[in-house]
Amino acid sequence: MRCRSIFIAEFVAAIVVFFILAVEVGFAGDRENRSGFRRGQFEQQSQGSQHQSNDIDSRLSRMLSQQNVTPIDTPSQDPNQVILGQALFFDRILSGNRDTACATCHHSLTATSDALALGVGTGTETPEAISIFRVRGEGRHFVPRNAPDIFNRGSTHWHTAFWDGRASTTDGVIISPAGDQLPSELTTPLQIQAMFPVTSRDEMRGLVEDAASGNELAAIDDSDFTGIWNALMVRLMANETYREMFAAAFPDVAEADLGFQHAAIAIAAFETEAFGMNDSPFDRYVGGDANALSHDAKKGALLFYGSANCASCHSGTLLTDQQHHNLAVPQLGPGKDPVSGLDFGRFGVTGESQDLFKFRTPALRNVAETGPWMHNGAFSSLEDVIRHHTNPQQSLTSYDPGVQLFQPDLRELVISDEALNEWMLEGVDVDGGSLDGNRVRLLVAFLQSLSAPDLQARLDWVMPSSVPSGLLEDGIPEMD
Ligand code: HEC
Ligand code: HEC
Numbered sequence: 001m002r003c004r005s006i007f008i009a010e011f012v013a014a015i016v017v018f019f020i021l022a023v024e025v026g027f028a029g030d031r032e033n034r035s036g037f038r039r040g041q042f043e044q045q046s047q048g049s050q051h052q053s054n055d056i057d058s059r060l061s062r063m064l065s066q067q068n069v070t071p072i073d074t075p076s077q078d079p080n081q082v083i084l085g086q087a088l089f090f091d092r093i094l095s096g097n098r099d100t101a102c103a104t105c106h107h108s109l110t111a112t113s114d115a116l117a118l119g120v121g122t123g124t125e126t127p128e129a130i131s132i133f134r135v136r137g138e139g140r141h142f143v144p145r146n147a148p149d150i151f152n153r154g155s156t157h158w159h160t161a162f163w164d165g166r167a168s169t170t171d172g173v174i175i176s177p178a179g180d181q182l183p184s185e186l187t188t189p190l191q192i193q194a195m196f197p198v199t200s201r202d203e204m205r206g207l208v209e210d211a212a213s214g215n216e217l218a219a220i221d222d223s224d225f226t227g228i229w230n231a232l233m234v235r236l237m238a239n240e241t242y243r244e245m246f247a248a249a250f251p252d253v254a255e256a257d258l259g260f261q262h263a264a265i266a267i268a269a270f271e272t273e274a275f276g277m278n279d280s281p282f283d284r285y286v287g288g289d290a291n292a293l294s295h296d297a298k299k300g301a302l303l304f305y306g307s308a309n310c311a312s313c314h315s316g317t318l319l320t321d322q323q324h325h326n327l328a329v330p331q332l333g334p335g336k337d338p339v340s341g342l343d344f345g346r347f348g349v350t351g352e353s354q355d356l357f358k359f360r361t362p363a364l365r366n367v368a369e370t371g372p373w374m375h376n377g378a379f380s381s382l383e384d385v386i387r388h389h390t391n392p393q394q395s396l397t398s399y400d401p402g403v404q405l406f407q408p409d410l411r412e413l414v415i416s417d418e419a420l421n422e423w424m425l426e427g428v429d430v431d432g433g434s435l436d437g438n439r440v441r442l443l444v445a446f447l448q449s450l451s452a453p454d455l456q457a458r459l460d461w462v463m464p465s466s467v468p469s470g471l472l473e474d475g476i477p478e479m480d
Contacts, residue, residue, distance in 0.1 A: 053295065053298075056295075056298045056299070056302065057290050057298070059302060060298060060301055060302060060305070063301075063302070063305040063306065063311075064286060064305065067305060067311055067315055067316065068315075068316050068317070069286055069316060069317055070286070070317050071278060071283060071286055071287050071317075072152055072155055072157075072276075072278045072283060072317055072318070072365075073155050073156055073157075073278075074152070074154060074155065074272060074273070074276030074277075074278065075154055075155075075156060075272060077154075077269040077270075077272055077273045078249065078269060080245075080248040080249040081249040081250075081265065081266045081269035081270070082266075082269050082270050082273045082274075083245065083248075083249075083270075084242075084245040084246065084248075084249040084263075084266040084270075085266035085267040085268065085269045085270025085271070086270045086274070086462075086464055087242075087245065087464060087467045087468055088102070088263055088266060088267050088270075089101065089102045089103055089106075089267055089270055089271070090102070090103045090463060090464055090467050090472055090473050090474075091467040091468065091469050091471055091472070091473070092104075092127060092469070092471035092472075092473055093235060093236070093239075093467075093468075093469040093471055094197075094198055094204060094232065095121075095122050095198070095203075095204040095205065095206070096122060096204065096205040096206035096210060096215040096216075096217035096218045097122045097123060097127075097206045097210055097213070097215050097218075098127075098469075098471055099122055099123070099124055099127030100121055100122040100124070100127070100203065100204050100473075101471075101473035102194075102197060102267065103130075103463070103473040103475070104119075104121070104130055104134070104473050105119045105121070105130075105143070105147040105203070106147060106149075106150050107130050107131070107463075107473070107475050108274075108459040108460070108462040108463050109130065109131075109459070109463075109475045110130065110131050110475075111149060111366060111369040111370050111455060111456075111459070112149045112150045112151055112275055112366075112370070112459075113146075113147050113148065113149045113150075113370050114130060114131050114134075114147050115131045115132070115371070115372075116131060116132065116146075116147070116372070116377065116407060117146060117332070117333075117372045117376060117377025117378065117380075117405060117406070117407050117410055118142040118143055118144070118145070118146060118332075118333045118376060118377055118407070118410060119134070119142065119143045119146075119147050120134045120135070120136045120140070120142065120143070121140075121143050121200070121202045121203040121204060122140075122201075122202070122203065122204055122205065122206045122210075123136075123137035123139075123140040123206060123207065123210070124136065124137050124140070125137050126477055126478075128473070128474065128475075128476065128477060128478050129475065129476070129477035129478075130473070130475040131475070132407075133477040136409075140202075140207075141202055141334040142333050142334055142410065142413070143202050143203055144202070144333050144334050144335055144336050144343060144376075145163055145333075145336075145343070145375050145376055146163075146372065146373075146374065146375055146376050146377040148163070148362065148370075149365075149366060149367075149369075149370040150271055150275055151275045151276075151277060151363075151365050151366050152275065152276055152277065152278075152318070152363065152365055153189075153190045153271055153272070153275065154188075154190055154268065154271060154272025154273070154275075154276050155276070155317070155318060157316065157317050157318050158188070158189050158190065158318065158322070159171075159189060159322060160189055160322045160360060161189040161190065161192065161193040162193065162360070163345070163359045163360055163375045164324070164345050164346045164348060164349050164358075164359065164360065165322070165324060165346065165349065165360045166348075166349045167189055167192045167193050167196070168189060169187070169188065169189050169192070174186070174187075174192065176192050176195070176196075177196065178195065178196075178199075178225040181225040181226050182195065182225075183259055183260075183261035185259075185261045185262070185265065186261050186264060186265070188268060190268040190271060190272065191261075191264050191265050191267075191268040192264070193268075194263070194264035194267040194268055194271075195225075195229065195260065195261065195264050198217075198228065198229075198232055198260070199222075199225055199228050199229075201218075201222070205217050205218060205228065206218040216231055216235075217231050217232065229259060229260035229261075230259070230260070232260050232263075233258065233259060233260050233263070236263065237255070237258070239468050239469060241468035242468050243255070245468070246258055246262060246263075249262070249266055250262050274459075274462045275462075277365070277366070277452040277455075277458075279452055279453065280365065280366070280449060280450050280451055280452050280453070281293050281294070281297065281449040281450075281453075282297070282301075282446075282449045282450050285449075293449050294445065294449065296441075296442055296445035296446075297445045297446050297448070297449035299442045299445075299446075300442035300443045300444070300445045300446025300447070300449075301446045301449075303435075303439055303442055303443055303446070304443060304446050307433075308433065308435060308439070308443065309433065310389075310443070313325055313361040313429075314361060314362075314363075314364055318363045319363050319364040319365065319450070320360070320361040320362060320363045320364075321361050322360060322361065323360070323361060324345065324346040324355060324358035324359060324360050324361075325358055325359070325361060325429040325430070326345070326356065326357040326358045326359075326424070326427045326428050326429050327359070327374075327388065327389065327392055327428065327429065327430055328357065328392040328393075328396050328421075328424040328425050328428045329357075329359075329374045329375060329376065329378050329388070329396075330376075330378045330396055330399045330414060330416060331343060331376075331414070331415040331416065331420065331424075332376050332378055332401070332405070332410060332413050332414040332415065333376055333410065333413050334413070335415075336348055341415060342415065342420075343375070343376065344356055344357060345357050345358045345359045345375070346358040346359065346360075354427070356423075356427060357424050357427065358427075358429075359374075359375045364447065364450050365450050365451075365452075366450060366451045366452060366455060367382075367447050367450055367451075368382065368444075368447055368448045368450070368451050369451055369455055372405075372406065373385045374388075377405075377407075378399070378404065378405065379404055380404055380405065380406050381404075382444050382447055383440055383444060384404060386435065386440050386443055386444070387435075387440065389430050390430070390433055390434060390435050391434075392425065392428050392430055393425055393428075396416075396421055396424065396425065397421055399414070399416065401414045463475075
């Protein structure tokens with residue numbers, strides 16, 4: 001029995017080696033060699049390739065350990081908090097107009113983002129629909145930034161949230177847009193982040209005029225965070241099912257002491273549990289399985305951690321340094337600055353000119369599934385993203401919204417002129433190394449190896465079949 005299984009294992013291994021070789025020879029395009037395969041040649045090539053792959057593996061392991069890339073953690077969560085968080089995440093009751101849920105822009109059907117460059121928040125004409133099916137309401141803006149994926153945000157390595165890092169817990173110091181109104185129970189960036197979408201007028205809360213149609217959150221002053229959170233808790237606690245779910249999730253907190261921070265803690269527990277994944281080919285390789293990565297992905301990884309220098313910013317276990325850099329990404333959308341319509345990035349948080357146009361380095365797990373990419377979704381292909389990194393000047397000045405931006409109604413919202421381009425390029429943080437087409441292809445192979453297997457199938461369980469308010473964001477548009 002034992003012998004037999006060893007034989008089968010060897011047989012399978014031989015087929016795999018043969019397959020890898022055939023693919024390699026195919027890529028090399030050496031037709032003569034392929035047609036004239038002789039036994040001796042096969043052995044020679046086999047040994048050569050074995051040697052080469054050991055060599056790649058030892059170089060790569062060295063780089064990964066120098067870079068401190070360790071298996072990613074998913075802290076375990078209280079199941080009652082996860083269940084409450086799941087309901088809240090998919091429930092449109094959290095939006096002033098009851099038409100937008102967290103899931104609207106971070107849906108499990110669209111890999112925790114919305115598959116749009118810029119999304120559509122509250123005031124929509126199609127509250128039950130997500131992504132390309134969601135129609136902007138009259139007089140409403142696009143949300144000014146790209147909805148990022150939220151994979152692995154529960155890892156303890158995180159100390160920042162948002163594209164401009166405006167919420168953070170760096171060195172134990174908690175910073176957020178709410179200043180000292182932020183409740184003290186919140187300790188992680190993910191919990192802190194969940195307090196803010198409900199306060200944003202574009203994303204979930206609604207415009208002042210929405211107060212006339214029964215939106216009690218819309219009338220509250222923008223700076224009164226506590227007022228908004230309290231009003232939301234009144235809404236939630238009016239629902240008997242939510243009262244029971246909060247009691248089960250926070251048995252030690254008296255009902256009178258429950259605040260929106262408890263909702264945020266539950267949402268973060270759910271996000272951590274549902275979207276924490278650690279078995280992409282890359283993760284398995286980091287965990288010690290040398291066969292988990294394809295040969296191309298390994299070559300791409302050597303570039304990523306070596307000559308292409310990607311890991312100087314996409315570093316460590318999360319593949320981000322959580323610092324801010326200016327890549328001179330084309331400006332598009334309503335912007336964050338009401339006067340210029342531009343997005344100045346980190347500058348908007350610190351007011352320091354050295355932070356102009358800087359955005360936080362994105363983490364890259366599942367990145368191949370979460371386009372369009374960059375802080376405003378300016379690019380719809382990973383090749384374009386990589387080319388932009390290697391030559392931002394050329395990419396910025398030749399940016400073609402008609403080709404690179406797939407949402408037609410965003411194309412007229414691209415802002416570009418010579419002076420602006422020069423200003424953005426002045427402080428650019430990537431220096432145009434050159435990457436030929438083959439290297440770009442290998443880097444893309446590496447980026448693809450960061451995706452968890454069967455991602456969509458695994459996200460299928462994440463959506464509940466109903467939520468306590470009856471306002472489930474199931475993402476499926478109603479047909480007339
Ligand atoms: C209308 C779309 C929209 C809705 C609704 C929305 N988000 Fe987001 N989300 C975004 C955008 C856009 C950003 C990036 C904003 C920025 O960085 O300035 C973001 C950022 C985040 C981040 C930060 C990720 C990171 O990398 O730092 C998390 C986590 C998140 N959202 C979770 C939530 C939760 C939880 C809710 C509900 C309470 C929610 N979102 C509602 C669009 C949305
Ligand atoms: C100087 C730091 C830096 C270096 C070096 C760098 N990146 Fe980036 N990368 C960033 C920042 C910052 C962004 C987001 C920029 C923005 O949106 O304005 C980004 C965005 C990306 C994205 C899009 C992710 C998303 O979710 O939108 C990918 C993919 C990416 N980088 C891959 C790479 C690769 C591959 C390399 C090496 C060729 C590389 N990066 C080198 C800082 C860097």
